[in-house]
Amino acid sequence: xxxxxxxxxxxxxxxxxxxxxxxxxxxxxxxxxxxxxxxxxxxxxxxxxxxxxxxxxxxxxxxxxxxxxxxxxxxxxxxxxxxxxxxxxxxxxxxxxxxxxxxxxxxxxxxxxxxxxxxxxxxxxxxxxxxxxxxxxxxxxxxxxxxxxxxxxxxxxxxxxxxxxxxxxxxxxxxxxxxxxxxxxxxxxxxxxxxxxxxxxxxxxxxxxxxxxxxxxxxxxxxxxxxxxxxxxxxxxxxxxxxxxxxxxxxxxxxxxxxxxxxxxxxxxxxxxxxxxxxxxxxxxxxxxxxxxxxxxxxxxxxxxxxxxxxxxxxxxxxx
Numbered sequence: 001x002x003x004x005x006x007x008x009x010x011x012x013x014x015x016x017x018x019x020x021x022x023x024x025x026x027x028x029x030x031x032x033x034x035x036x037x038x039x040x041x042x043x044x045x046x047x048x049x050x051x052x053x054x055x056x057x058x059x060x061x062x063x064x065x066x067x068x069x070x071x072x073x074x075x076x077x078x079x080x081x082x083x084x085x086x087x088x089x090x091x092x093x094x095x096x097x098x099x100x101x102x103x104x105x106x107x108x109x110x111x112x113x114x115x116x117x118x119x120x121x122x123x124x125x126x127x128x129x130x131x132x133x134x135x136x137x138x139x140x141x142x143x144x145x146x147x148x149x150x151x152x153x154x155x156x157x158x159x160x161x162x163x164x165x166x167x168x169x170x171x172x173x174x175x176x177x178x179x180x181x182x183x184x185x186x187x188x189x190x191x192x193x194x195x196x197x198x199x200x201x202x203x204x205x206x207x208x209x210x211x212x213x214x215x216x217x218x219x220x221x222x223x224x225x226x227x228x229x230x231x232x233x234x235x236x237x238x239x240x241x242x243x244x245x246x247x248x249x250x251x252x253x254x255x256x257x258x259x260x261x262x263x264x265x266x267x268x269x270x271x272x273x274x275x276x277x278x279x280x281x282x283x284x285x286x287x288x289x290x291x292x293x294x295x296x297x298x299x300x301x302x303x304x305x306x307x308x309x310x311x312x313x314x315x316x317x318x319x320x
Contacts, residue, residue, distance in 0.1 A: 036089040044104060046194045047075050047172050051106045053203045053256075054187070057211060058165035060254035064246075064310070065166035065215050069133075070141040072162050073109020074116060076100045076131050095119050099129040114160040116149065123148045123155065133169075168214050170207070178271065180206050182213035184220065196271075202264050204256040205292075208247030216242055237283050244288055246311045248295045253309050258299065262292040 055073060062068050078100045082090040090096040094103070095118070102120045105111045121129045124136045129150070131137070140147055141162040148157050169186045176192040187210040197203045213219065218239040252258050269285040283291070302309055 033089070036086065037093055039086075040089070040093050043172070043174060043191075046191055048104055048106065049200075050170060050172055050189055050194060050203070051075060051104075053200050054170040054207045055106060055109070055163075055165065056254040057204055057207050057250055057256075058168065058170070059163055061166055061211065061215075061250045062164055064250070065168075065211075066217075067167035068164050069167040070138055070162040071165045072111040072114075072116075072132055072141065072160050073106035074111045074132060075103045075106075076133075077103040097121075100131045101129075110160050110162055114158045116158060116160075117151070120149045120151050123150055127155075166211060166215070168211065178268070180210050182210040182219070184214055184217075187211060187214065196268075197264070198267070201251070201256045201258070201261055204251040204254060205247060205258075205261045205264065208250035208254075209243045210247070211250055212243035212246040213239070216246060218243065241283055241287075241291060244283075244292055245295050248292055249299060249309055249311050252299050258296045262289045262296070265289040265292070 051073070055071070058065075058071075077090075077094070077096055079087045079090060079096050079098055081103075082096065087096070095101070096103075099121060102111075102116060102118050104118055105116050122132055122134075122137055124130050124134070132141075132147075137147065141160065144161070146157040146159050148155055150156075168182075171186055171188045172194070173188050173190045175190045176195075177190050178192040178196045180187070180189045180193050182188070187207065189206065189210075193206060194203070197206065216239070221239065248258055248261075251261075265285045265288045298312075299309060
């Protein structure tokens with residue numbers, strides 16, 4: 001038997017039975033470049049849309065966020081932002097460098113008003129390239145000092161009046177999985193989720209939900225519960241429900257329309273029906289649908305009564 005197997009291996013691997021078309025190296029290279037351009041264009045559009053929706057949510061809820069930061073409305077990148085195989089294309093198509101530079105400027109942001117452009121590089125007082133989230137830049141923004149950038153080898157000074165927003169970074173992950181998550185410091189949205197949401201109101205709902213995880217300290221509480229329960233995760237579902245609840249307040253406070261946003265959960269049920277009747281780490285989709293609808297009516301009642309749009313907290317140390 002071993003002799004027969006050895007002979008089969010030495011005889012070569014099995015192959016196809018049809019004559020496939022010949023593809024030349026130049027054709028392959030050209031098509032690869034076209035697809036890279038399309039991928040980068042889509043990524044840029046998705047990043048811009050995400051920030052266009054997320055920044056108003058982060059700005060409108062500083063009162064309810066335990067930490068804040070100064071922001072001017074830019075998305076930064078460098079070569080390491082992209083997978084290794086795409087870095088040559090990122091350098092060619094996007095002008096990505098080893099050092100950080102502006103990838104895009106959000107419409108209507110302080111950066112756009114000041115005249116910043118894609119490709120600009122922020123400089124410290126010592127002419128070192130940095131990012132606008134670095135402490136030296138943050139200190140300058142708070143003090144109202146000019147920001148120095150390098151554009152095409154030329155140094156330029158810009159007067160930028162930053163905005164105070166909730167102190168969490170919003171990121172976009174290139175994956176088709178319909179998902180979003182928070183880790184206590186960041187809010188991450190997948191391109192799959194970006195393509196799934198029907199409109200900006202639904203996107204604001206998801207941003208608000210993930211912001212809720214961060215503002216309510218859910219990551220810390222989950223870790224604590226896991227330790228105390230010796231590995232159990234039975235307290236995860238209430239946190240998800242709470243994020244749905246406060247997240248709806250967050251999106252409405254930012255000016256987004258809550259009417260019908262619960263339909264998101266019916267559409268998601270079609271793509272993943274096992275969660276219609278099964279609750280594990282998250283509530284069931286019917287539960288989330290009804291809870292969001294109920295929270296919307298609570299918010300509308302407050303609006304009609306002229307009351308502040310503050311979630312109903314249990315403890316007295318929160319505004320109600």
